[in-house]
Amino acid sequence: MRLLKMEQRWLEAALAGFAPEDGPGLAPRPGEVDWRASFERMADSSNGQAKVGMRAAVWLAGLAPMWLEGKPHTLIGLAPEERASLLERLLAHRSFAVRELVLLLKLQAAFALLGTATARARSGYDRDRPAPQESAASLRQLHVVSESSLEGGRS
Amino acid sequence: MKRATLDEADFVIVGTGAGGATAARVLAAAGHSVVMLEEGARLNTSERPRDAGGALAQAMRDGGSQVAFGSAPMPLLQGRCVGGSTAINSGIIWRMPDDVVEDWTSRFGLGHLVDPAVTDPIYDRIEEELEVTPTGDEVLGGNAKAMARGAEALGLPGAPMRRNAGRCRGSGECLQGCPGERRQSMDVSYIPRALADGARLHTHARVERVLVERGRAVGVRGRRLDASTGRSRATFEVRARRGVVLAAGVVHTPLILLRSHVAGPVGLHFQCHPGAAMLGRFDTPIRMSFGATQGYEVPMRERGYKLESLSLPPEMLAARIPGTGAEWQERIAALDHYAQWAAQSRFEAQGRVRLGFGGTPWVNYEPTEHDIAKLKEGLVLLARMMFEAGAREVYPGIGHVPEVLHGPDDVRLLEAAATTRPDLHLMASHLFGTARAGVDASDSVVGPNLEAHGMRGLFVMDASIFPTNLGVNPQHSIMAVVWRAATELAAEDAGRVARAG
Ligand SMILES: Cc1cc2nc3c(=O)[nH]c(=O)nc-3n(C[C@H](O)[C@H](O)[C@H](O)COP(=O)(O)OP(=O)(O)OC[C@H]3O[C@@H](n4cnc5c(N)ncnc54)[C@H](O)[C@@H]3O)c2cc1C
Numbered sequence: 322m323r324l325l326k327m328e329q330r331w332l333e334a335a336l337a338g339f340a341p342e343d344g345p346g347l348a349p350r351p352g353e354v355d356w357r358a359s360f361e362r363m364a365d366s367s368n369g370q371a372k373v374g375m376r377a378a379v380w381l382a383g384l385a386p387m388w389l390e391g392k393p394h395t396l397i398g399l400a401p402e403e404r405a406s407l408l409e410r411l412l413a414h415r416s417f418a419v420r421e422l423v424l425l426l427k428l429q430a431a432f433a434l435l436g437t438a439t440a441r442a443r444s445g446y447d448r449d450r451p452a453p454q455e456s457a458a459s460l461r462q463l464h465v466v467s468e469s470s471l472e473g474g475r476s
Numbered sequence: 477m478k479r480a481t482l483d484e485a486d487f488v489i490v491g492t493g494a495g496g497a498t499a500a501r502v503l504a505a506a507g508h509s510v511v512m513l514e515e516g517a518r519l520n521t522s523e524r525p526r527d528a529g530g531a532l533a534q535a536m537r538d539g540g541s542q543v544a545f546g547s548a549p550m551p552l553l554q555g556r557c558v559g560g561s562t563a564i565n566s567g568i569i570w571r572m573p574d575d576v577v578e579d580w581t582s583r584f585g586l587g588h589l590v591d592p593a594v595t596d597p598i599y600d601r602i603e604e605e606l607e608v609t610p611t612g613d614e615v616l617g618g619n620a621k622a623m624a625r626g627a628e629a630l631g632l633p634g635a636p637m638r639r640n641a642g643r644c645r646g647s648g649e650c651l652q653g654c655p656g657e658r659r660q661s662m663d664v665s666y667i668p669r670a671l672a673d674g675a676r677l678h679t680h681a682r683v684e685r686v687l688v689e690r691g692r693a694v695g696v697r698g699r700r701l702d703a704s705t706g707r708s709r710a711t712f713e714v715r716a717r718r719g720v721v722l723a724a725g726v727v728h729t730p731l732i733l734l735r736s737h738v739a740g741p742v743g744l745h746f747q748c749h750p751g752a753a754m755l756g757r758f759d760t761p762i763r764m765s766f767g768a769t770q771g772y773e774v775p776m777r778e779r780g781y782k783l784e785s786l787s788l789p790p791e792m793l794a795a796r797i798p799g800t801g802a803e804w805q806e807r808i809a810a811l812d813h814y815a816q817w818a819a820q821s822r823f824e825a826q827g828r829v830r831l832g833f834g835g836t837p838w839v840n841y842e843p844t845e846h847d848i849a850k851l852k853e854g855l856v857l858l859a860r861m862m863f864e865a866g867a868r869e870v871y872p873g874i875g876h877v878p879e880v881l882h883g884p885d886d887v888r889l890l891e892a893a894a895t896t897r898p899d900l901h902l903m904a905s906h907l908f909g910t911a912r913a914g915v916d917a918s919d920s921v922v923g924p925n926l927e928a929h930g931m932r933g934l935f936v937m938d939a940s941i942f943p944t945n946l947g948v949n950p951q952h953s954i955m956a957v958v959w960r961a962a963t964e965l966a967a968e969d970a971g972r973v974a975r976a977g
Contacts, residue, residue, distance in 0.1 A: 338800070338801070339800050339801065339804060340801070340804065340805050340808075341801060341802075341805075344801060344802050344805045345802050345805055345806055345809075346802070346804075346805035346806035346807070346808065346809035347805050347808045347809040348805055359529060362529060362530075362533060363529060363532075363533065363539060365533070366532065366533035366534075366536075366538065366539030366541075367538055367539050367541035368538040368541050368542060368836065369836070370541075370543070371538065371539075371541035371543075401801075402801060402802075404801075405800045405801025405802070405804075406800070406801065408800040408801075409799070409800045409801070409803075412800065417548065417875075417898045420875075421548075421549075427795055427800070428795040430795075431791050431792070431794040431795035431808075432528065432529045432791045432795070434791075434794065434808075435528075435789075435790040435791040435793075435794050435808075435811075436527045436528065436529050436530075436791050441790055443809070444790055444794070444808055444809060444810075444811040445809065445810050445811050445812040445813070446764070446765050446790040446793070446811035446812055447765050447812075448761070448763070448765075448812045449761070449763060449812070450763065450765045450766050451646075451766050455645055455647055455655040455656040456655065457521050457522045457524060457526070457653065457655040458521060458522055458655065458656060458657070459520040459521045459522040459523070459657070460521070460656075460657045460664070461657065461664055461668045462520065463518050463558060463663070463667060463668060463671060463677060464671055464677070465518050465558075465677050465678070465679050466483070466676045466677060466678055467482065467483075467678045467679075467681075468517075468518075468678075468679050468680050468703050
């Protein structure tokens with residue numbers, strides 16, 4: 322899914338708004354998390370309806386200062402902690418659709434942040450993970466007669 | 477576009493999940509030539525991504541974004557790869573409960589298909605072949621052990637799950653593909669076995685319709701997909717000398733039937749086991765990263781729901797933790813302190829699968845008030861168990877209920893809340909119906925031998941044929957029912973050939 326430049330900036334502001342760089346706890350380091358790449362990967366594997374929802378969520382959050390608070394600017398015009406509290410309000414909004422779309426953005430933020438190996442390492446998730454950890458191994462190679470990269474059998 | 481006859485065999489099987497792979501295993505072992513067609517890719521374990529985003533994108537249908545529409549959308553999780561949903565599932569094994577056997581026998585005339593005298597040895601055989609054992613204490617992990625504590629404290633009938641992962645090492649990566657191929661999903665068990673018996677497998681082959689000649693199914697037609705872009709490259713046909721077996725799953729099998737104008741209530745009676753999960757934060761570490769993805773369960777069958785421990789990759793776990801900004805960041809800096817358990821319920825609601833825009837599925841489903849009340853009871857119980865197990869905070873994730881419960885007294889707030897469908901974040905991974913079996917041709921799509929009432933030579937062998945949901949995890953029942961029908965088909969067909977000869 323290709324986002325417009327403006328949508329890209331709203332997206333990054335929204336996702337980074339869930340976990341600002343200067344926050345406490347698990348804060349991303351500058352440039353550590355590629356918010357947009359993670360979103361685009363998820364969008365690419367999603368169906369048409371989900372893509373529409375994901376784009377709608379970006380617009381909803383991007384323009385939230387205007388429609389929710391009557392302010393004359395978009396999400397980009399807010400300081401990081403203001404973005405976080407605006408997102409919190411949206412997650413508690415009385416409209417089911419608003420809550421769900423912003424939850425979708427939170428899901429994206431979590432996937433981008435914890436999908437980054439260095440951030441995951443600081444989350445404690447793998448702390449004291451007992452040995453032995455197996456490395457993924459393909460023990461059985463399936464013999465596939467044809468994959469789409471090969472031409473079909475008899476014409 | 478070019479159309480090629482890709483292959484030809486006695487039996488063409490569409491889909492390689494629990495149903496399709498079992499059919500292939502039985503038919504190939506009986507000496508029939510078998511071709512398997514799978515829309516998804518063959519995923520070598522060593523190449524499967526270990527992060528949740530990559531795993532969903534690669535192995536799940538639409539990256540997990542397919543939903544059923546109702547007053548709130550509900551994700552329908554399905555695998556789309558060799559092995560189907562078994563390649564991403566938790567390996568939990570349950571035989572079909574007796575009351576379901578009785579119901580199918582009396583209401584749908586399916587006694588022949590599910591007769592325990594015949595199916596019990598089949599279950600035994602599958603359990604032996606797929607290394608089914610109860611989850612060992614050494615791989616239960618902190619998440620399941622905490623659940624066991626909660627269940628014991630409340631005197632609930634909990635136990636370690638039986639799974640098809642006898643040599644499990646507790647990697648907690650069922651979704652990403654078991655690293656040591658210990659879980660016996662179809663891609664590492666029945667498919668290799670069928671291939672060894674001479675079956676052939678074509679991946680990236682999306683079947684669209686059944687080819688019919690003189691009222692008989694003689695093959696399938698579909699599109700070959702580009703492995704990297706997923707785009708359609710060319711059309712193909714595969715001819716079936718003796719029969720076509722559809723096993724594309726509950727959402728996609730009916731689409732193929734509808735495109736092929738097969739008669740009966742195709743797409744109707746869609747059923748499932750929707751579930752919702754609850755998180756608890758503990759002072760002592762839980763360490764969800766180690767242990768069977770799902771290891772402990774509390775079956776509450778008579779109440780209509782089942783409680784299960786459910787470990788998640790960190791991305792999914794973090795998304796479920798309340799807060800934004802500093803509050804969220806503080807909580808997710810201690811991801812080893814959370815437990816997650818889920819309640820799945822046997823809903824009475826029935827929905828429908830239709831052909832939507834561009835040939836994609838459109839699913840409608842609306843739970844009843846009774847369904848919601850039943851699941852809610854399970855969620856209340858989960859919250860109680862969490863506190864009994866020592867949770868400091870519980871996050872119910874339910875609308876109109878506080879985001880954080882601070883102690884057992886707060887559970888009353890959850891109990892008292894007037895919960896409606898949009899308050900719950902439901903998901904379903906156990907799907908049923910849409911091509912149901914029965915003796916009455918006006919009210920079912922296939923007969924007790926799983927052959928379509930309206931088309932000779934066309935068989936449906938997946939969870940679509942289930943006339944009801946089960947109230948337990950379905951893969952074992954699917955495999956057993958398919959094994960039974962495929963064994964008869966193999967024998968009948970051999971008899972027919974011998975008679976003709
Ligand atoms: C995340 C998850 C966890 C689960 N955990 C458990 C568990 O622990 N225990 C349990 O009992 N059950 C579990 N289940 C459910 C269980 O895996 C399914 O009920 C079972 O696999 C369904 O079998 P099936 O043959 O009907 O469909 P599937 O296994 O879904 O297989 C269908 C196959 O058909 C292919 N296909 C679809 N359309 C086409 C087409 N047009 N052309 C060619 N191929 C096509 C799909 O790609 C797929 O490979 C889980 C499911 C999920 C999603």
